[in-house]
Amino acid sequence: MRFSLSLLVLIIILPILVILAYLFTPSSAVWQHLYDTVLGTYVTQSAILMVGVGFGSLVLGITSAWLTTLCDFPLRRFFTWSLLLPMAIPAYIIAYTYTGFLDFAGPVQTVLRELFNWSYGDYWFPEVRSLTGAVIMLSLVLYPYVYLLARSAFLSQADSVLEASQSLGLSPWQSFKRVSLPLARPAIIAGLSLVMMETLADFGTVQYFGVDTFTTGIYRTWFGLDENSAAGQLSAILLIFVFTLMILERWSRQQARYHQTSQRVQHSKRYTLKSGSLFSALLFCSLLLLFSFLIPVILLSHWAWLTMDQAFDTEFLTLAGNSLLLAAITAITVVSIAVLLGYGLRIYKQKNFAFLVRLSTLGYATPGVVVAVGVMIPLSWIDHRVDAFMDATFGISTGLLLSGTIFILIFAYTVRFMSVALQSVESGLSKVRPSLDQAAQTLGCQPRQVLTRIHIPIMQGSLLTALLIVFVDVMKELPATLILRPFNFNTLAIRAYELASDERLMEAASSALAIVATGLIPVLILSYSISKQARS
């Protein structure tokens, strides 16, 4: 069991190891060129992007989570679930829509010009396609990760703790700052780390906005300059950076591991907001929903309506089917593996194994293109070896068994999204007290039975969350799909991307909308289970 688990982890981190191995290849002459010209830009732009998006999603996510869990105001129920909706929108799609909406030639500016009879240079208008724009776009669609985790952390805080803080004379704001927030910190940091990883891995948005980040730099070096080893080394540096961040994150969480001191968790009481604060709360939630979800969806719907005759053909159904199937298979695979690994971590408290598992979560912050290359190299190597072996021993040529199939695609997704599933599974597992494992063991359960009879039923909720997040992520995934997919296998994301990158935003709208819509199904289920959990 331990051996096969370790083997499993090794397989999953193989692509990452392949990338890291580039560190040991001799550095090429192009390094000097990169260093002299573009490397500084890559690093600073990426840093600004990360800090900006991190800050943005923290502010949006925590505020909305706090308002909807601990305060009472009209429409609170509605916002509770609707604020999750932006999760269904891929960053590159919200970027396409806002570009079409706000660009110089877009409807907003045109109307302004017509209204005031301005022409270019007469007025200042923020540029969407800029670093700031990228920060805003990414924050708008990534804040739900913080919202989701902060929300469940706030919910699990016992009433009595908040009552205690109130009885000690703290105002709602003070008790938020001094009690709720510090207690929720581990969850918030977990959410933030997801946001950071998504940001680092983002390719579609920054590329479309012409922001040169580390990721676009890697892509350019790898494919444009065709400098494998320099690109591999850049990727490896990125991986090491991410790994350091991850270690810091775990460390900070371990510094602040709080356990509930009270069992009573009912949110019968919320702060009732009045006049000014009520208005601000409503305004905040409404604007957030408007900008992160309503505007993009309305725009996409409008464009899809305009191009409807060509958009919704029979192929559209095939694409949607492919996307859903791929997402479903991947979600189940990834979550199953995550359960095995999470459980392995729990029962084998071995440093080496834990390190490998940590390493396996690196994929999430790895740009899809890098994962694609990392997957392609070992799998095609294996294919060639297997063929050579089979040819030599049996005279059969097996050709490509893994490359160019759905398998390689799912493998890439697994590498890419393991972290998401593992985070969820681990947080679910951590809620199962170790004494339950031991109780089950003393009642004759093998470790495997403990997993199936105790952990899986207890952490159903977390598993559902993991399944859904992976599902949505696969629906949205673009670069790896683009590079690795087999013949005649397209997804909605690919169609949307092809049209958008061909600057046919309107035609891309129907597929984009479909991604958003399919992404909405799991998000709505998640929202529903959350509002149900809030009620019970």
Place this chain on the structure above:
Amino acid sequence: MSQLQLQDISIAYGSTQIIQHASLSMQAGEIGCFLGASGCGKTTLLRAIAGFETPTSGQISLAGNVISAEKTHIAPEKRHIGMVFQDFALFPHLTIEDNIGFGLQKGRKKDRLARIQYLLEMIELTEYAKQYPHQLSGGQQQRIALARALAPKPQLLLLDEPFSSLDTETRTTLAADVRQLLKKEQMTAILVTHDQNEAFTMADQIGVLHNAKLLQWDSCYELYHQPKHAYIATFIGEGILLPATIKQRNIYSALGEMGIDHEDGDVDLLVRPEHLQFNPQGSIKGVVTGKRFQGHEYLYQLELTDGVTVEAHAAIDQIHAELDEHVCLSVRMNDPIVFSR
């Protein structure tokens, strides 16, 4: 043949010794107890018996079979040892009856249901069968945890601080109930606790642990009256150690001179409150420094003339000494207990 035998068990985490050379043996049907302050290693020893810790050396046998030795480590799930956890560890996703039936995997369904029914009746919670753990009170949960552990008829039952999360009142009644129940089931059991009353209520044999050592494994009576270690003398019951010197079968201390069968040297003399009586004719003089009401009697703290403090009981109707009052005491000690320094 003993039901459980520990031979020279040591447990260490890295260089930290948790348990050193613990040995004991228990007969079938006996209830044992590991007693000690927190951090003494009692829970670790219990967990080693359950199989959750691996001893660094020594051997554990259960009903004649070695379950843990140098190269043997039977997995917990194969030891047939039941355990009741401090937090009860009831499975939140299962009903009461499913919790109790959890360990009953084998056998016919009819038999399993009968066993569950029997246990539910025994713990008097039949009407809660279909409810979930969180709907029940702490005491009820405790009984379910016990029933669940008993269900597969384990060869040994371990109880890890089973009453610590309950309020004092429930605790005492429940301890007596549990003992009765275990006796009825003829269950061999070991309890871990830091509470002497609990230990005395429940256990036939008690092992006192201190600083990673199992100091003494004996009945309550022996522990109180024949403590083999200074720590036990003061830990079990009330009592203080007075510095004393033995010379030629006489012991000299603040209490004066007494005869003793012990070799010469400096020792500590165990003085329990019942050894001292208020007696106007007594030769020992002291001042009342403290006084504690205990229902039918007072427990006095007295400072003797040479500065040592001792304790003595006095029935309510017997003596009324106020703070700072000077009193006289006499000693009655048939068999003085001393510990070499």
Place this chain on the structure above:
Amino acid sequence: MFIRQSILLLLCSTLISAAVHADVNVYSARKEALIKPLLVKFTEKTGIKVNLVTGKADTLIKRLEHEGKFSPADLIITTDAGRLFRAKSKQLVQPMQSDILDALIPESYRDPEHSWYGLSVRARPIIYHKDHVKPEQLSTYEDLANPKWKQKICIRSSNNIYNQSMLASMIAASSAEQTEQWAKGFVKNFARPPKGGDRDQVKAVAAGLCDIAIVNTYYLAQMQHSKDKMQTLAANKVAIFWPNQNDRGSHVNISGAAITTSSKHPKEALKLLEYLAGDDAQSWYANTNQEYPIRNNIKASDILTSWGTFKADQLNLSELGKRNADAVKIMDRAGWR
């Protein structure tokens, strides 16, 4: 559990790859919408099934490289000659023997060693705002580095292959040093940091953000054709200027194709290639995607015809590939994002 799933997946994927076998397999950098209809017609006509994967040329080449001799691909289609050159220099494509292709396709639009053939021509001229610029002010690409255009030029990012190839053609026409000199001056004239695609540059010119831009013609033509009123409006505010008519001609590039070295069905692949160079396909490029046909005897679309004829750079396009790396580095050094 995992093992069982993997086996299942493997089975699925083998089924999928098994279905692939008897057909022509195409890796295409042309977007699906811009190639699939032709492939469907080809299948209707010949009964040969075509399987398609689209993607960026660079990544498709990388994929070919990794798959090596087992690659299922028979044909690779790119939207730029430079990438075909790269595929050739990595020995991923093979020379072919086709008198038909040699007869149909002009020499500068094919590989001297018959490793690849162009299928459509894409011109990249200057466009200008009709109200702000007079065509007399414009002359050559080289002139755009002139300080008189300060703050007046829009162009997309240097990551874009069309720009890389344009620069490569300038290196071929002069030298790396001169081109770098030019690039530095050119970048100084940018009205904004490069962003968006070619259509965005057209929109920016139309909106007055800049006066001139360099774009591929089919984008402009498609905008004129668009259902989006904003796009037609924008397209109508600009006009095309054909630069360098007095010397080497305006920069052109091709979309083209090559048969892979690993091809299992080179005959069928060649058939497809010949079909793509045939009359039907050529008119389709012209009328659906507003590209210039590769053959002189096929009529361009009405819009393209309305823009008049022009002298195209006669440089053999394999030169674009040879000088690609230099071009990219020059743009990096010039600060062209």
